[in-house]
Amino acid sequence: MSGTVLDVTGTMLRVDRAGWEAGIDAVAGATPGLVPVAKGNGYGFGLTNLAEQTTRMGADTIAVGTVFEIDPVREAFDGDIVVLTPWSEDFPATDPRVIPTVSRLGDLARLAAAGERRRVLVEVQTSMRRHGILPAELNVAAGYLRALDFAGWVIHLPLSGAAADEALGLAGTATNAHPGPLWLSHVTAAEAERIGERTGQPTRLRLGTKLWLGAPTTYGATSVVLDVHRVGKGERVGYRQKKAPGNGHLVVVAGGTAHGIALEAPTPAATWRQRATAVATGVTAASGRALSPFSIGGAKRRFIEPPHMQSSLVFVPAEVRPPQVGDEIGVTVRNTTYLPDEIVFD
Ligand SMILES: *Cc1c(COP(=O)(O)O)cnc(C)c1O
Numbered sequence: 001m002s003g004t005v006l007d008v009t010g011t012m013l014r015v016d017r018a019g020w021e022a023g024i025d026a027v028a029g030a031t032p033g034l035v036p037v038a039k040g041n042g043y044g045f046g047l048t049n050l051a052e053q054t055t056r057m058g059a060d061t062i063a064v065g066t067v068f069e070i071d072p073v074r075e076a077f078d079g080d081i082v083v084l085t086p087w088s089e090d091f092p093a094t095d096p097r098v099i100p101t102v103s104r105l106g107d108l109a110r111l112a113a114a115g116e117r118r119r120v121l122v123e124v125q126t127s128m129r130r131h132g133i134l135p136a137e138l139n140v141a142a143g144y145l146r147a148l149d150f151a152g153w154v155i156h157l158p159l160s161g162a163a164a165d166e167a168l169g170l171a172g173t174a175t176n177a178h179p180g181p182l183w184l185s186h187v188t189a190a191e192a193e194r195i196g197e198r199t200g201q202p203t204r205l206r207l208g209t210k211l212w213l214g215a216p217t218t219y220g221a222t223s224v225v226l227d228v229h230r231v232g233k234g235e236r237v238g239y240r241q242k243k244a245p246g247n248g249h250l251v252v253v254a255g256g257t258a259h260g261i262a263l264e265a266p267t268p269a270a271t272w273r274q275r276a277t278a279v280a281t282g283v284t285a286a287s288g289r290a291l292s293p294f295s296i297g298g299a300k301r302r303f304i305e306p307p308h309m310q311s312s313l314v315f316v317p318a319e320v321r322p323p324q325v326g327d328e329i330g331v332t333v334r335n336t337t338y339l340p341d342e343i344v345f346d
Pocket of ligand 1: 039076084156184186206207208209210242
């Protein structure tokens with residue numbers, strides 16, 4: 001008896017290395033003071049790959065989201081590591097390469113009182129209202145900086161609205177309280193330059209999405225077809241014994257909830273076009289018959305039932321030629337929630 005031998009068995013992110021790196025280099029070249037951001041699932045590429053890219057582009061600093069992400073980048077990058085989430089008491093023991101972001105006045109007082117001249121970034125509260133010291137309290141904050149090794153002010157702006165004007169105003173307030181570099185998020189390179197000129201301070205710009213995901217034609221998700229079965233209309237299939245919607249094929253594809261497939265982050269979809277995209281990429285909650293993100297024969301096919309942990313059941317109608325076991329098919333994913341089994345650089 002001969003079994004089926006599959007070269008690849010799961011889900012992949014295929015990356016055209018030369019194209020992807022060219023895109024990164026174009027953004028890096030146009031962004032003085034760039035601080036690459038590597039957090040979460042590494043924007044689909046994994047934290048280690050992003051740390052390697054940061055080394056390759058010659059940046060002196062990388063930013064990670066949480067303390068848990070320090071170790072995965074530390075091996076592949078030997079510059080400074082900024083942690084974006086606010087410092088708290090459980091921050092790991094002092095490492096001269098790791099720069100915490102201090103976002104509360106009480107924390108700043110505690111670090112200053114420790115007398116270790118810790119290197120710190122200090123976050124200014126913006127209209128995001130997420131973290132940071134209120135602008136009215138920055139003079140008090142400045143009083144603590146003599147006892148610390150101050151690396152600069154952090155200003156993280158919302159994605160919409162008048163980010164640049166707000167950043168300029170806050171940068172002025174902060175640098176009047178105490179001069180220092182400005183670490184900005186979500187302004188353009190040109191806006192950062194203007195803020196630097198107006199305040200007379202160096203600026204750093206933290207970038208993730210635009211840097212890693214800026215050349216979307218250079219990477220893509222694929223899944224392997226694990227099994228194909230002929231089914232008749234009304235035949236019951238799957239965990240939930242749903243009726244097949246017609247004559248055709250039931251295709252078992254690698255990729256399910258464990259890979260972040262057919263999951264959507266809660267709606268950043270502000271427009272109808274974005275909402276339509278969310279539906280097209282297969283929102284699990286919509287129904288058991290939602291359009292799946294798997295493309296077969298040039299179109300997205302319906303789920304027969306909601307995806308499982310590691311595989312999905314999709315229906316291919318009789319008029320469409322079914323794929324073969326071992327075929328690799330395209331999948332539409334959201335890169336910040338996708339956890340492929342393998343990242344393959346072609
Ligand atoms: C995640 C994050 C960034 C990077 O955001 P992108 O939109 O992915 O570029 C920048 N600054 C801060 C503070 C962040 O948390």
